[in-house]
Amino acid sequence: MTLSASPTAADRATVVIYSGGMDSFTVLHRARREGLAIHALSFDYGQRHARELEVAARVCQRLGVPHQVVDIRAIHGLIDASALTDASREMPEGDYGEANLKDTVVPNRNMILLSLAIAKAVNIGAGRVDYGAHGGDHMLYPDCRPEFVERMNAVAGIANFEPVTIHAPYLRSTKAQILAEGLAMGLDYADTWTCYRGEALACGRCGSCRERLAAFAANGACDPLPYAVEVA
Amino acid sequence: MTLSASPTAADRATVVIYSGGMDSFTVLHRARREGLAIHALSFDYGQRHARELEVAARVCQRLGVPHQVVDIRAIHGLIDASALTDASREMPEGDYGEANLKDTVVPNRNMILLSLAIAKAVNIGAGRVDYGAHGGDHMLYPDCRPEFVERMNAVAGIANFEPVTIHAPYLRSTKAQILAEGLAMGLDYADTWTCYRGEALACGRCGSCRERLAAFAANGACDPLPYAVEVA
Numbered sequence: 001m002t003l004s005a006s007p008t009a010a011d012r013a014t015v016v017i018y019s020g021g022m023d024s025f026t027v028l029h030r031a032r033r034e035g036l037a038i039h040a041l042s043f044d045y046g047q048r049h050a051r052e053l054e055v056a057a058r059v060c061q062r063l064g065v066p067h068q069v070v071d072i073r074a075i076h077g078l079i080d081a082s083a084l085t086d087a088s089r090e091m092p093e094g095d096y097g098e099a100n101l102k103d104t105v106v107p108n109r110n111m112i113l114l115s116l117a118i119a120k121a122v123n124i125g126a127g128r129v130d131y132g133a134h135g136g137d138h139m140l141y142p143d144c145r146p147e148f149v150e151r152m153n154a155v156a157g158i159a160n161f162e163p164v165t166i167h168a169p170y171l172r173s174t175k176a177q178i179l180a181e182g183l184a185m186g187l188d189y190a191d192t193w194t195c196y197r198g199e200a201l202a203c204g205r206c207g208s209c210r211e212r213l214a215a216f217a218a219n220g221a222c223d224p225l226p227y228a229v230e231v232a
Numbered sequence: 233m234t235l236s237a238s239p240t241a242a243d244r245a246t247v248v249i250y251s252g253g254m255d256s257f258t259v260l261h262r263a264r265r266e267g268l269a270i271h272a273l274s275f276d277y278g279q280r281h282a283r284e285l286e287v288a289a290r291v292c293q294r295l296g297v298p299h300q301v302v303d304i305r306a307i308h309g310l311i312d313a314s315a316l317t318d319a320s321r322e323m324p325e326g327d328y329g330e331a332n333l334k335d336t337v338v339p340n341r342n343m344i345l346l347s348l349a350i351a352k353a354v355n356i357g358a359g360r361v362d363y364g365a366h367g368g369d370h371m372l373y374p375d376c377r378p379e380f381v382e383r384m385n386a387v388a389g390i391a392n393f394e395p396v397t398i399h400a401p402y403l404r405s406t407k408a409q410i411l412a413e414g415l416a417m418g419l420d421y422a423d424t425w426t427c428y429r430g431e432a433l434a435c436g437r438c439g440s441c442r443e444r445l446a447a448f449a450a451n452g453a454c455d456p457l458p459y460a461v462e463v464a
Contacts, residue, residue, distance in 0.1 A: 078351045115346075154386065155383040156343075159380055
């Protein structure tokens with residue numbers, strides 16, 4: 001699909017923030033089914049789970065979706081207080097609680113990623129950015145709340161000569177609900193990566209793995225990913 | 233000045249977005265006079281006028297202000313449609329008009345820079361980001377308008393566990409008014425860089441140089457910078 005010069009070209013193109021995880025994988029496929037021209041954007045911010053970036057590249061190549069990995073590791077000095085980017089810090093295990101959450105928060109991450117995705121949208125004439133923020137257990141993260149996306153949208157509408165709309169279809173969904181929608185679309189979640197540890201096999205113990213496994217359990221489905229430990 | 237653990241530590245520290253140009257130079261000194269602990273942040277986004285970054289580093293070193301240059305050149309692929317970052321494009325000359333403006337706009341630049349500065353503020357426990365957006369002739373840039381800063385502030389207040397306030401003291405000032413305030417503070421504008429061309433001497437012809445020279449003329453002052461051409 002190519003962009004035409006018609007007045008609605010911007011309405012027919014979107015930049016999808018695609019991490020390689022379950023949520024953005026589902027968002028990517030959802031936007032594709034809308035018939036939009038998609039430009040997928042992944043960010044390498046020095047995360048320990050860089051495996052998800054490889055998975056993202058492979059999926060986009062297979063789908064024929066243009067994909068760009070933006071190396072923003074140089075901003076590490078700005079966000080050096082998170083266990084997600086600092087290998088010397090211990091990765092919290094177990095379910096998400098507020099203490100764990102604060103340890104895995106990268107300061108202002110979603111505002112940074114959305115700002116860059118909006119820049120890309122403006123640059124290629126796309127009128128939309130798709131992003132997989134979701135509610136559920138993550139409502140504790142300030143920048144996963146509906147209010148955050150609403151306020152970002154208020155900025156995105158006026159920050160450039162052309163407005164950009166942030167589309168977060170799962171803002172009020174749980175991970176189990178997102179997975180239910182993806183399974184109904186026939187998606188294969190072997191093509192996603194979730195574990196924060198980023199080793200050869202998913203650890204099954206970090207908060208991220210547990211949340212994923214709980215979503216599969218809630219759907220009565222088996223996770224197709226291999227795990228380092230036996231999971232229910 | 234060091235940060236104490238008192239409840240108001242965040243109120244006493246700010247991250248100043250400091251490009252090395254006249255406006256942010258004045259903002260930096262203004263925040264210093266407020267007695268705030270300052271962390272200065274400059275961005276290397278591949279601008280052709282990288283001279284301003286050298287000037288910024290020199291000023292901070294002399295003032296004893298911590299200064300960090302964040303290399304965000306890797307995001308060049310997102311913003312490759314601007315004459316400011318693409319050496320193969322012709323730099324527009326003459327006064328700013330809407331056509332020239334659009335040629336020198338880096339998509340979504342101010343949202344990107346503010347997002348990163350807010351991340352730094354959260355990371356070091358500062359409650360404020362200072363930023364030299366100003367009105368005047370620049371009101372044509374969407375992200376220099378008061379409405380943009382107001383909406384960014386609405387986001388910055390809720391995007392992280394701790395709120396950050398964007399402080400843009402010159403949002404409703406012209407460049408001549410900013411310069412007037414700086415001259416009254418006794419600042420030496422030889423310590424700033426403005427020319428978009430970034431050669432050994434300021435060109436005196438690009439929109440940025442002309443605007444600077446007009447601000448000096450409006451104040452009945454002489455610009456201490458040497459120019460490549462004779463300027464009035």
